[in-house]
Amino acid sequence: MGLLLAPVILIGAAAALYFWQIRLQKPEEINMADHMHAMDAMSHASHQMEASATSVTPCDAIRAADTQAPVRTFEMTAAQTALKLDNGKTVEAWTFNGSSPGPELRVTEGDRVMVTLHNKDIEEGVTIHWHGVVVPCSQDGVAGVTQNAVLPGEEFTYEFIASQPGTYWYHSHQMSSIQAEKGLLGQFIVEPKQAKAAAAQDIAGLMQKLDSSFVINGRTKGLEVSGKPGDTVRVRLTNGANDTMEMAVEGAPYRIIAMDGNDIHEPGLLDHTNFQMGAGQRYDLLLKIPEQGTAVVRSLTEEGLKITIGEGAEPVHSANNILFDFLDYGTASEDDPVDQPTFDQTFDLRLGQNLFVNTINGKSFHEIPPMTVKEGERIKITLTNEGGGDHPFHIHGHTFRVLSRNGEALRGSPVFLDTILTKKDETYELYVLANNPGLWMAHCHNLMHASMGMSMMLNYEGVTTSYRVGTKSGNLPDL
Ligand SMILES: [Cu+2]
Structure with missing residues (x-):
């Protein structure tokens, strides 16, 4: 009897937990500015009085100041798209402007960025969140907090000043776990007004899981970048997947010059050192194309996630690498x-x-x-x-x-x-x-x-x- 009941009880408990979780995730109506008070009717009344006593600002009213900053405009259309990958597979993706990742948006520090989002046919609606970019509240692109999801046929224009140079990215923040993996994401790069040390090449690679394939800039077979030996190359890596990525750099020593768009002060030269990127993080690397052969930046787990830089023979995989640690990297500022x-x-x-x-x-x-x-x-x-x-x-x-x-x-x-x-x-x-x-x-x-x-x-x-x-x-x- 006990043997029979145990699995029934277990299944019952699991089902109850499951539906409890669904209920948690799908509240009927929540005001994220006031959700704890709304849950507690007793304190609700007193909070209303409090709120009327202090000054109140709607998030909608917090916008970019009017300035003479140069304006950069972009049009982005979210749509269902059958994407043919370089491995022959066709993926039923959701895209910005027909590709995943969407277009790489590059602006200059200080620009006023205006992006009009159109939704062609994503039923649940879409938004664009500017990950890591310090934007005014009304432009943060979070459905139900800073705006309504943009439904098919509708549009929304984002407007903010790109004040901090660095490597950022964007993704939908409506049903984010579904929509980012379906492909609604891309890179957003803010170049400095005055480049400190100009690299001969500046390349950006966004890693993501599209359907079940890991891709970098939409490719399952990696990126190839040509260049002369001795050229300095800046590599901007974005982890747009949910998994932690462990990366190796082979064939050349390198520096991690920025993390999440923020410069490291006096970054030292790294060799035989891997680094781990959490989901959503960006690492900017600087390296020189070696005299002979190529430098390769690659994921340790996904073979196709790699960038080959230069011409000629690929470097041998280095074993026994140590793991990068920011605790003692660079110098105090x-x-x-x-x-x-x-x-x-x-x-x-x-x-x-x-x-x-x-x-x-x-x-x-x-x-x-x-x-x-x-x-x-x-x-x-x-x-x-x-x-x-x-x-x-x-x-x-x-x-x-x-x-x-x-x-x-x-x-x-x-x-x-x-x-x-x-x-x-x-x-x-x-x-x-x-x-x-x-x-x-x-x-x-x-x-x-x-x-x-x-x-x-x-x-x-x-x-x-x-x-x-x-x-x-x-x-x-x-x-
Ligand atoms: Cu977590």
């Missing part, structure tokens, strides 16, 4: 904003997982209290990975400074990121200056984890939104 770390607020976030939900502090999505801050505050976030895989944690609208790992302070260059790869049992302390009022998502960029609850808000006091997440509006940013 005088521009470091945290010489004396004192904080106005601190938040502890524990990233974890139980059977069907990914959690922050044991809760999922809209049940997680937001980090509520005031403009100008100095914030410390202590982030701990309690298991369930790698959690590359991304904060919208801000660049944060990594202070320490497992209690050990950084000794090299200051490291500024928008996405930090955390591994099991690691604890990172992050410093965030609250300098961009808005309603900002903070979530795991393994978008599967985000879709299962590892997603919360960093909200500025007094910022409101008229948009709603939920089945009623159809805005489901992280499904």
Whole structure:
């Protein structure tokens, strides 16, 4: 009897958990500026009084200032597209302008960027989130928080100043775990007004999982870049997949000159060193084409994810490489904003997982209290990975400074990121200056984890939104 009942009970419990999880992810209507108060009717009334006493700014009203900045305009159309890959396979993809990744958008620091998004036929609607780019709240592209998903036949124009040079990317933030993997993503590169050390070539490679194939710039068989021996090449790598990518550079020593678009101060020369990129992260490399043969940047796990640079014989795979660690890479900088770390607020976030939900502090999505801050505050976030895989944690609208790992302070260059790869049992302390009022998502960029609850808000006091997440509006940013 017991033997018969056990599996029934197990299946029943699993089904209950499953439907509980579905319910969590599909609330009917949630105001992400006010979701904890909305859940608690008792405090709701008092909050209304509070809100009327302090000044209130709708996210919609937070826009790029009018300036004389040069304007760059782009048109982007999201559509269902049958894509024929270079391995002969045809993929039913969702694309921007007919390709996945979508067009590489390159602008210059200081440009006013205007991108009009059209949706041809993606039924659930689409948005564009500018990953890592510090944009005004209304331009962040999060369905149900900063705008409604753009439905077929509709359009939305994004407008912001590209103030920080670096390597960024974009992707839909409506049903992100589905839409990014279907192909709605691309690279966004901001070139500096004055290039410091001009590279002979500047190439960008976005790695993604399209359907079941790993591709770089849409190719399953890698990229080939020609060039003269001795030429300096800048390689901008973006991890647009959900998995952590371990990369090797063979045939030439190299430097990691930027992470998540932010320069490393005096980066040292690396050799026989691999590096791991969490989902959503970008690494910029600088290397010289060797006198004989080629340099190869490649993934250790996916054969086709590689960039071959130069002519001639490929280098032999190097064994026994060590793993790059930013804890002591480069040198300290005088521009470091945290010489004396004192904080106005601190938040502890524990990233974890139980059977069907990914959690922050044991809760999922809209049940997680937001980090509520005031403009100008100095914030410390202590982030701990309690298991369930790698959690590359991304904060919208801000660049944060990594202070320490497992209690050990950084000794090299200051490291500024928008996405930090955390591994099991690691604890990172992050410093965030609250300098961009808005309603900002903070979530795991393994978008599967985000879709299962590892997603919360960093909200500025007094910022409101008229948009709603939920089945009623159809805005489901992280499904
Ligand atoms: Cu995760």
